Amino acid sequence: AAKAAGRACYQVFETRMHEQLLDRLDQETRLREAVHRGELRLHLQPVVEIATRQLRGVEALVRWEDPEHGLQQPGAFIPLAEETGLITEIDRWMLTEACRAVQEWRESSPETAPKWVSVNLSAANLEVPDLTDRVAYSLSSTGLPPECLVLELTETVLMRDIAVTSERLDELRELGVRIAIDDFGTGYSSLGYLRDIPVDVLKVDRSFITGIVGNERQQELVSAVLQLGTTLGLKVVVEGVETEEQADLLVEMGDRFAQGYHLGRPEPVASLRARLAADSIAVT
Ligand code: C2E
Numbered sequence: 001a002a003k004a005a006g007r008a009c010y011q012v013f014e015t016r017m018h019e020q021l022l023d024r025l026d027q028e029t030r031l032r033e034a035v036h037r038g039e040l041r042l043h044l045q046p047v048v049e050i051a052t053r054q055l056r057g058v059e060a061l062v063r064w065e066d067p068e069h070g071l072q073q074p075g076a077f078i079p080l081a082e083e084t085g086l087i088t089e090i091d092r093w094m095l096t097e098a099c100r101a102v103q104e105w106r107e108s109s110p111e112t113a114p115k116w117v118s119v120n121l122s123a124a125n126l127e128v129p130d131l132t133d134r135v136a137y138s139l140s141s142t143g144l145p146p147e148c149l150v151l152e153l154t155e156t157v158l159m160r161d162i163a164v165t166s167e168r169l170d171e172l173r174e175l176g177v178r179i180a181i182d183d184f185g186t187g188y189s190s191l192g193y194l195r196d197i198p199v200d201v202l203k204v205d206r207s208f209i210t211g212i213v214g215n216e217r218q219q220e221l222v223s224a225v226l227q228l229g230t231t232l233g234l235k236v237v238v239e240g241v242e243t244e245e246q247a248d249l250l251v252e253m254g255d256r257f258a259q260g261y262h263l264g265r266p267e268p269v270a271s272l273r274a275r276l277a278a279d280s281i282a283v284t
């Protein structure tokens with residue numbers, strides 16, 4: 001009897017594993033098809049000059065209009081895309097789409113257009129042998145000037161193999177595009193790599209700004225990061241500004257650029273452009 005029970009138990013377990021595996025394969029297949037079926041969506045979040053609250057740049061953030069489950073945020077599908085290697089296709093699509101949207105904006109309404117667009121690249125992109133060619137092609141086929149494009153990579157990605165990474169980044173920078181370190185302050189404990197890796201922009205992780213109001217130590221920490229950026233000649237963008245108090249503090253601290261729900265949420269290009277045209281958010 002014990003043997004029979006054990007066997008039944010094993011079968012239940014096996015069936016569940018089987019179901020999970022099928023679910024995963026199903027999601028992977030649907031995600032793979034999403035790119036080709038045109039289900040990915042480009043959203044843009046404003047990066048503002050904090051003192052004037054004027055829009056200066058935008059960050060491209062991907063969404064998936066899943067016909068079965070509705071609009072999906074990156075947290076729901078980027079991990080699977082990274083595990084399966086699909087991410088390089090998603091990033092390639094986003095790169096071209098972001099360049100196209102911003103160039104079209106620059107051509108039709110130069111007075112409201114952002115000065116730059118930044119695009120996120122997952123780790124696997126650095127292993128794509130023709131990454132530089134892909135970036136060059138996105139620029140040439142859309143007409144976006146290279147100086148209007150920023151590529152965002154996280155610290156942990158940049159740290160994987162400093163020699164190889166530096167070489168890839170040098171190639172990209174020779175095109176005229178700029179490199180940003182995303183989520184700065186969360187990934188790596190040594191700052192030495194800032195000397196070895198060619199970067200142009202620091203994006204300070206939002207964990208630095210959460211709880212900054214009324215916390216002097218936290219303010220000193222952020223001031224130190226802002227100073228570090230200035231000393232190294234980097235542009236600094238503080239992420240995750242959610243309140244007016246945080247924004248005011250950053251102005252006092254001498255921060256120049258910021259991004260966050262309080263300053264503008266990610267949204268489709270058309271609605272962002274409509275809000276700018278209606279003057280409900282400031283522009284240059
Ligand atoms: P990230 O690059 O650090 O992007 C910022 C994330 O913080 C975005 O989440 C944005 O909506 C959110 N955010 C902005 N302001 C605030 C705020 O004030 N408070 C809070 N709590 N959050 C804020 P999202 O769009 O869900 O993207 C999450 C992450 O997914 C991104 O973090 C990025 O690492 C990744 N991701 C997004 N799009 C792409 C893409 O096209 N390719 C790749 N490889 N990764 C992407």
Ligand code: MG
Nearest residue numbers: 059120152182
């Ligand atoms: Mg980013």
Ligand code: MG
Nearest residue numbers: 182183203239
């Ligand atoms: Mg970030």
Ligand code: MG
Nearest residue numbers: 154182183205
């Ligand atoms: Mg992040």
